[in-house]
Amino acid sequence: MARLADNSKALFDYEILKHFTAGMELLGMEVKSVRDGKCSLRGTFVAIRGNLPRLGGGEAFLIGASIPAYQPKNAPKDYDPMRTRKLLLSRDELEELRIAEGTKGLTIVPLSVYNKGRFLKLDIAIARGKKKFDKRQAIKKRDVERDLKRTL
DSSP, X not given: OOEEEEOHHHHHXXXXXXXXXXXXXXXXXXXXXXXTTOOBOTTOEEEEEXXXXXXXXXXXXXXXXXXXXXXXXXXXXXXXXXOOEEEEOOHHHHHHHHHHHHSTTEEEEEEEEEEETTEEEEEEEEEEEOOHHHHHHHHHHHHHHHHHHHHO
């Protein structure tokens, strides 16, 4: 299970409340590109579109992820590396994410892309934005830990 892309900024900007694992609908050239490490999750988010009664109907999408073509010269002329990609989740997970998205102050952020066997998975989380003083505390804690490691 190798991590192929991380969104380290999300861990700094958000307090993670609950994790989910989702599959992604990708084109073949996108899969090769992600496995080659050319995926960027900076500034991405997950949106739930469509209503979700118990009969089904809602879908989750990854918005803002940049996955360039594996071989740019062989890519179709109309290929968009920033296109919206569908996420594969169970109905219960979609319902929980839809409720969290509707709650004030909560958002859904992607954390990392990794492979599980031959499949690519996306680790997403329900998160709450940190305040400025929380970020300062995180920076202070990181600096203290770094200084302790130096002295040892």
